[in-house]
Amino acid sequence: MIAGIRSEWLKIRTTAVPWVLTGIALVIDGLLILVYFVSHDGNGGGGNGGGNGSFGGLDYPHTAQQLRNLLGAGFEGYLFALLLGVLIITIEFRHKTVTTSFLVLPRRPLFVGAKLITAAILGAVLAIIMLVVTLIGGGITLSADGGSFSALVHQIPAVAPGMILVFALFAILGVGIGSVLTNQVAAIIVSLGWFIILEGILVSLVHGAARWVPTGAATAASNLTRGRGADFGLFNWWQGTLLMLAYGLVFAALGSAILTRRDIT
Amino acid sequence: MPSAIEVHGLSKHFGSVQAVNDLSFEVEQGRITGFLGPNGSGKTTTLRMLLGLVSISSGTATFGGRRYVELDHPVHHVGAVLEATSFHPTRRAEDHLKSVAIGAGIPLTRVDETLDLVGLTDVARRRVGKFSLGMRQRLQLATALLGEPEILILDEPSNGLDPQGIQWLRTFIRHQASLGHAVLVSSHLLSEMEETVDDVVIVSHGKLVLQTTLAELATKAGTTTGMRIRSPELGRLTALLQAIPVAYRQTAPDTLVIDGATPEWFGPFAAQNQIVLYELANERGSLEDVFLSLTHGFDAAVPSGPSTGEIGEFGAGPAAPGAPS
Numbered sequence: 001m002i003a004g005i006r007s008e009w010l011k012i013r014t015t016a017v018p019w020v021l022t023g024i025a026l027v028i029d030g031l032l033i034l035v036y037f038v039s040h041d042g043n044g045g046g047g048n049g050g051g052n053g054s055f056g057g058l059d060y061p062h063t064a065q066q067l068r069n070l071l072g073a074g075f076e077g078y079l080f081a082l083l084l085g086v087l088i089i090t091i092e093f094r095h096k097t098v099t100t101s102f103l104v105l106p107r108r109p110l111f112v113g114a115k116l117i118t119a120a121i122l123g124a125v126l127a128i129i130m131l132v133v134t135l136i137g138g139g140i141t142l143s144a145d146g147g148s149f150s151a152l153v154h155q156i157p158a159v160a161p162g163m164i165l166v167f168a169l170f171a172i173l174g175v176g177i178g179s180v181l182t183n184q185v186a187a188i189i190v191s192l193g194w195f196i197i198l199e200g201i202l203v204s205l206v207h208g209a210a211r212w213v214p215t216g217a218a219t220a221a222s223n224l225t226r227g228r229g230a231d232f233g234l235f236n237w238w239q240g241t242l243l244m245l246a247y248g249l250v251f252a253a254l255g256s257a258i259l260t261r262r263d264i265t
Numbered sequence: 266m267p268s269a270i271e272v273h274g275l276s277k278h279f280g281s282v283q284a285v286n287d288l289s290f291e292v293e294q295g296r297i298t299g300f301l302g303p304n305g306s307g308k309t310t311t312l313r314m315l316l317g318l319v320s321i322s323s324g325t326a327t328f329g330g331r332r333y334v335e336l337d338h339p340v341h342h343v344g345a346v347l348e349a350t351s352f353h354p355t356r357r358a359e360d361h362l363k364s365v366a367i368g369a370g371i372p373l374t375r376v377d378e379t380l381d382l383v384g385l386t387d388v389a390r391r392r393v394g395k396f397s398l399g400m401r402q403r404l405q406l407a408t409a410l411l412g413e414p415e416i417l418i419l420d421e422p423s424n425g426l427d428p429q430g431i432q433w434l435r436t437f438i439r440h441q442a443s444l445g446h447a448v449l450v451s452s453h454l455l456s457e458m459e460e461t462v463d464d465v466v467i468v469s470h471g472k473l474v475l476q477t478t479l480a481e482l483a484t485k486a487g488t489t490t491g492m493r494i495r496s497p498e499l500g501r502l503t504a505l506l507q508a509i510p511v512a513y514r515q516t517a518p519d520t521l522v523i524d525g526a527t528p529e530w531f532g533p534f535a536a537q538n539q540i541v542l543y544e545l546a547n548e549r550g551s552l553e554d555v556f557l558s559l560t561h562g563f564d565a566a567v568p569s570g571p572s573t574g575e576i577g578e579f580g581a582g583p584a585a586p587g588a589p590s
Contacts, residue, residue: 007368011356015355091353095351095353100408103318103339106333264319
């Protein structure tokens with residue numbers, strides 16, 4: 001399995017996929033940090049809350065929750081972890097390299113397994129890159145704003161584990177989706193369609209759906225609510241983790257079964 | 266000791282289409298077996314079933330008694346070059362080989378060795394998207410050789426190769442067999458393979474037509490030796506020939522082929538009967554003729570083609586329509 005994962009890493013790093021996805025995710029991360037500071041009004045959380053755009057003085061983010069929100073700016077990149085998972089498997093079908101892959105590893109569930117683990121690791125690495133960049137970019141801006149860089153560093157243990165875990169879970173889910181829908185375009189449209197449009201509609205229409213949908217499960221898994229997940233109708237962090245993992249693995253098992261019967265012509 | 270490759274009662278249907286039908290053949294270690302048949306005769310499907318890429322409807326396809334998926338490290342035993350396999354365009358040739366080597370537990374030193382073996386050392390760092398068809402074919406061959414397999418499966422490997430490339434491929438295949446490896450190589454052209462193969466497996470419409478050695482096939486072709494005669498007096502000649510037990514066929518308005526005839530017999534015969542001859546030549550059936558007649562005449566539903574391919578069917582009377590009689 002180690003050999004399979006090393007092979008997968010070499011295969012994916014010799015495509016544009018990880019570099020382009022990481023690049024776009026970082027650009028968005030940078031923009032969100034900027035928005036955070038511009039819109040920060042010193043009263044509550046970040047995001048689009050305030051809008052007075054005051055820099056300097058005592059208005060820099062200083063409460064624990066504000067600093068966590070700043071550090072978690074890269075969280076929006078979870079969709080790129082998902083896409084990474086989708087692409088790591090569908091790209092083989094798009095370019096017909098799957099024939100060679102299956103000759104090397106003819107047991108197809110093992111092929112999917114190697115992709116799952118590789119994607120999970122890469123998802124985690126993406127989260128770490130986002131965190132480091134946010135820490136540097138956000139930290140510099142914060143210092144310039146009169147805030148404390150070390151106060152931001154102190155919040156790493158509160159944010160990093162959940163973010164790394166969630167990115168890995170989304171990458172696993174991506175591989176699961178890609179193993180079922182091997183058509184690259186279809187897999188991307190379905191994944192993004194679900195997370196950007198359909199899931200929100202479902203949650204607003206069906207009472208109590210929030211905790212069951214992947215984003216709800218992932219939010220619980222992130223534990224950013226500090227154990228108050230139930231207040232938002234969510235599971236606690238380990239329940240959310242298991243549910244999110246279950247989504248990924250059920251799709252992957254289904255995909256493995258389909259692929260095992262699939263003729264590669 | 267089991268054969269290197271054993272195919273037994275192998276069938277495959279895609280929906281209602283029967284691609285391969287109860288096919289059985291064997292490939293021996295140390296021999297080159299040509300897997301021959303027209304396009305669409307089920308060769309690629311058979312090879313892909315052997316390699317576990319296409320599921321088997323019924324029958325077995327094994328290497329030394331084991332299915333491909335049951336082999337411990339398949340790439341170490343079986344190397345395959347398949348059509349419609351591709352490479353990621355942005356990946357460099359050596360990275361492609363490394364990804365296979367790492368996945369199969371092959372030392373990375375083999376990457377340079379195989380690149381050298383197929384003559385791609387100079388372009389090892391080039392992205393495969395920039396490769397020509399012939400270079401891709403060589404890279405596929407390098408991929409197949411990484412694990413130093415004792416069995417090679419090559420599906421139409423000469424596609425995309427220039428004449429020098431084809432010559433190089435022949436030498437390469439011969440060398441593999443000399444190492445004691447088994448080679449199964451498919452082609453739709455026997456002429457391309459007749460200098461290379463030891464054995465032939467001929468298929469048509471998904472069924473086995475014949476498994477034999479090339480030597481036996483050549484003998485079969487040899488038996489069709491005859492005389493080609495061009496004469497303005499074919500009518501009188503055929504009348505004379507009908508009186509003696511000899512098979513002949515008319516291939517043109519003024520040309521006749523007499524089966525099994527020799528110049529020593531026909532020369533005096535023509536002189537005795539005072540028949541004017543424009544041409545008198547030995548006619549030897551080629552392997553390609555045998556191949557075409559085997560794969561063509563095999564299926565009765567296919568209308569028969571020009572008479573030149575119909576070995577064993579010529580006989581009494583002029584064959585060509587509109588011939589003077």
